[in-house]
Amino acid sequence: MEVHHHPQVEKKNFKEYFLEFLMIFLAVTLGFFAESYRERIADKNRIHDYMHEMIENLQYDSVRCTLNYKVNVVREKGMDSLRAEIKKGINGNMNSNALYYYSFRYLGSFSHAAFNNSAITELKNSGSFRLIENKDLTTEIYDYYQRKLVAVDSKMPTKAETDETTKLGNEFFNLTDIDNYVESYDSMDSKTYDGNYNYQNLLQHDPPLQLLKKDPADLERLYTLVAEFEIKIKVYNFWLLYCKKASKKLMNDIKKEYHLQNE
DSSP states (O other): OOOOOOOOOOOOOHHHHHHHHHHHHHHHHHHHHHHHHHHHHHHHHHHHHHHHHHHHHHHHHHHHHHHHHHHHHHHHHHHHHHHHHHHHHHTTOOOHHHHHHHHHHHTTOOOOOOOOOHHHHHHHHHTGGGGOOOHHHHHHHHHIIIIIHHHHHHTSOOHHHHHHHHHHHHTTOOOTTOHHHHHGGGSEETTTTEEOOOTHHHHTOSSOOOOSOOOHHHHHHHHHHHHHHHHHHHHHHHHHHHHHHHHHHHHHHHHHHHTOTTO
16 A cells, blocks of 8 residues: 655744744735825825815905905995985985985895805815814814804894885885886896896986975984995995905915915
């Protein structure tokens, strides 16, 4: 009967085992560091993209503050002229056409800024705020979005205040003799979102337009409401400029931190 002999396996000494262990350890360690490096690069690119988007948001906010501020300044001046005409009427020097003109053009409305929060929303929802290493910048971002923008919105005249102004104006001004004003809304202006009406027609209306109320006490009530609404718009405009300044500072700080000056 044939006898099979098992080959003898050469036993490894401690040094060889140690070298194998060291090679495996180094491979695992290098893999770990390589993966960590890849994640760090990915995080860096991710926060870079978020900051780039935030700068675009801040540029939008700055432009909106500027545009709405300019529109509101025109409305402030218009309401200032309306108050002057109301005061003339109180003193017996009524110019009803001018009252109609300034009231229809400027009373009961204002321009408000809608801010862009897409970047900050994505940062919060993705949990990527932790990627901002500069804690001072983190504080500034939170301050802008959670305090400054909230403050601006809180200073905006409310719908109730605007409706109150419009309601009181309806007690004085009558549309019966200006059908063409109503008809102007058959075709809206795509730039102003208003009717295509030439308000100069009100100044030139013949015979002069009549007020529903002419009593000095009623006119004084109208004057007070116009003055209060004008003040609210001036306060809101102050905060629009405040927000614009804050958006520009935050924009510059982000560009400096992430070297985005030339992007």
